[in-house]
Amino acid sequence: MKVTRIAYSARLNPGKYGALLEQARRLGRVRSEVWQRYGSIAGVGSGLTDRQVRDRWLADGTHAVFGVLANAWKETVRDAMADIAANLAAAKVDVRRTINRRTTDPAERKRMFTALKADNWASDPFLARQMRKHWKRGRNRTHDQIVVRADKYHTAVDGRGRLWLAIPGLEPRKMVRIPLSTTVAPTGTLRLILRGGRVEVHYQIDASQMRSSQRACGEATIGVDKGYTEALTDSDGQPHGAELGVLLSSESDRLKERNRRRAKLRSIANNAALRGDHAKAHRIKVNNLGTVKRDRKAARHRARVRTEIFTAVHEVVDKAATVIAEDLTKRFTGRKKLGQNINRRLAAWTKGVTAEALKSVSERRGSALVPVNAAYTSQTCHRCARFGRRSGDRFHCTPCGVVWQADVNAAINILHRAGDPDIALHTPHHKVKQILQDRTDRHRTRLPVQDSSPATTAVRRAKHPNRSAMGNK
Numbered sequence: 001m002k003v004t005r006i007a008y009s010a011r012l013n014p015g016k017y018g019a020l021l022e023q024a025r026r027l028g029r030v031r032s033e034v035w036q037r038y039g040s041i042a043g044v045g046s047g048l049t050d051r052q053v054r055d056r057w058l059a060d061g062t063h064a065v066f067g068v069l070a071n072a073w074k075e076t077v078r079d080a081m082a083d084i085a086a087n088l089a090a091a092k093v094d095v096r097r098t099i100n101r102r103t104t105d106p107a108e109r110k111r112m113f114t115a116l117k118a119d120n121w122a123s124d125p126f127l128a129r130q131m132r133k134h135w136k137r138g139r140n141r142t143h144d145q146i147v148v149r150a151d152k153y154h155t156a157v158d159g160r161g162r163l164w165l166a167i168p169g170l171e172p173r174k175m176v177r178i179p180l181s182t183t184v185a186p187t188g189t190l191r192l193i194l195r196g197g198r199v200e201v202h203y204q205i206d207a208s209q210m211r212s213s214q215r216a217c218g219e220a221t222i223g224v225d226k227g228y229t230e231a232l233t234d235s236d237g238q239p240h241g242a243e244l245g246v247l248l249s250s251e252s253d254r255l256k257e258r259n260r261r262r263a264k265l266r267s268i269a270n271n272a273a274l275r276g277d278h279a280k281a282h283r284i285k286v287n288n289l290g291t292v293k294r295d296r297k298a299a300r301h302r303a304r305v306r307t308e309i310f311t312a313v314h315e316v317v318d319k320a321a322t323v324i325a326e327d328l329t330k331r332f333t334g335r336k337k338l339g340q341n342i343n344r345r346l347a348a349w350t351k352g353v354t355a356e357a358l359k360s361v362s363e364r365r366g367s368a369l370v371p372v373n374a375a376y377t378s379q380t381c382h383r384c385a386r387f388g389r390r391s392g393d394r395f396h397c398t399p400c401g402v403v404w405q406a407d408v409n410a411a412i413n414i415l416h417r418a419g420d421p422d423i424a425l426h427t428p429h430h431k432v433k434q435i436l437q438d439r440t441d442r443h444r445t446r447l448p449v450q451d452s453s454p455a456t457t458a459v460r461r462a463k464h465p466n467r468s469a470m471g472n473k
């Protein structure tokens with residue numbers, strides 16, 4: 001398993017940065033050309049590999065117009081072809097879904113899946129139509145990247161201990177030397193991204209080399225509920241990543257305030273421009289509405305949230321051999337647009353990071369991650385399985401006469417879902433509700449009230465000490 005590492009450049013002189021920008025801009029034209037020619041149904045339908053594209057370009061002289069060195073455009077072609085392949089694969093996921101909806105006949109399904117996988121969908125009218133519908137013609141939007149192959153760069157440490165990365169420039173045998181603000185030399189293929197006057201050097205390392213990957217996982221089976229105040233709460237009642245809520249809400253407040261100020265300044269600039277005071281409009285735009293600081297702050301915030309969430313997941317895996325969690329990879333996009341609401345955007349993004357962290361850490365440390373259907377796990381009591389009322393971080397169960405800590409209650413429900421004989425991962429929401437209601441009805445009509453048994457209550461109380469604490473309030 002590979003993980004991406006990012007090294008940042010130290011301060012670069014403007015001339016050097018400008019030269020790198022120019023190279024990235026020219027390579028952006030290479031990308032656009034690749035997308036233009038091969039990014040559509042006709043292009044990949046012809047099944048070209050990046051090597052064949054390179055040979056064609058060399059034969060017909062396409063490469064000569066870009067004004068970049070041979071290795072630079074060749075690597076860029078390879079990278080852009082990989083982007084196109086990823087775009088195509090994403091469309092196929094949607095088409096596979098439509099196949100499942102169209103037919104239940106296993107043989108017919110298999111025939112279509114096979115044709116789709118082998119790119120033989122053009123001759124099948126249904127598949128061709130669906131591919132045209134779901135595979136939107138993409139275009140290149142990347143104009144700030146340089147891909148450098150492992151044997152085309154080198155790193156060196158100077159007398160003051162600073163690490164320098166030397167990559168090919170626009171002229172042969174003239175390397176551009178970039179000072180890095182780290183002492184760990186990047187390895188393998190590099191992706192240089194130019195952002196806000198700084199160079200980000202992205203590269204991949206094998207996760208098994210990382211120190212955190214060598215820590216063994218625990219032995220328990222633990223359910224986790226993802227939250228907003230804490231990154232995760234586990235079924236033992238322990239919170240993990242407690243700083244998350246503060247990080248997110250302070251970022252949300254900051255963004256709202258910043259957006260308000262920027263809107264005001266933008267309207268002042270627009271009014272000035274309308275009056276004919278273009279100098280003032282320009283001044284505001286350059287000095288007050290720039291993106292460098294804004295993007296840097298956003299990147300810093302993202303890094304802190306990621307650290308908080310990954311640390312939380314590591315804490316859980318310290319205890320667990322099996323982690324039971326809500327299936328966070330389910331996509332809701334398309335049906336609901338997130339719009340401008342900052343809180344919802346942040347929540348959606350942290351959900352993605354949590355999913356990534358659970359998958360990545362489990363894989364690296366050897367614990368099993370079991371995704372379960374989490375429908376109604378925050379609305380039912382883990383002890384009597386009846387629906388209760390949630391208010392803030394508390395969950396009230398009237399039949400039990402207990403107030404649970406809401407996230408802990410949900411985490412225990414999630415843990416139980418792993419062994420649930422009726423509720424599978426893809427059981428629809430309304431069916432889950434029906435199943436849960438049937439269970440409590442049966443409970444009420446046929447079975448004696450088990451909750452009154454003092455023995456089980458005592459055991460449960462001991463197991464979940466938070467219960468009495470919350471219940472007495």
Ligand SMILES: [Zn+2]
Nearest residue numbers: 381384397400
């Ligand atoms: Zn209850």
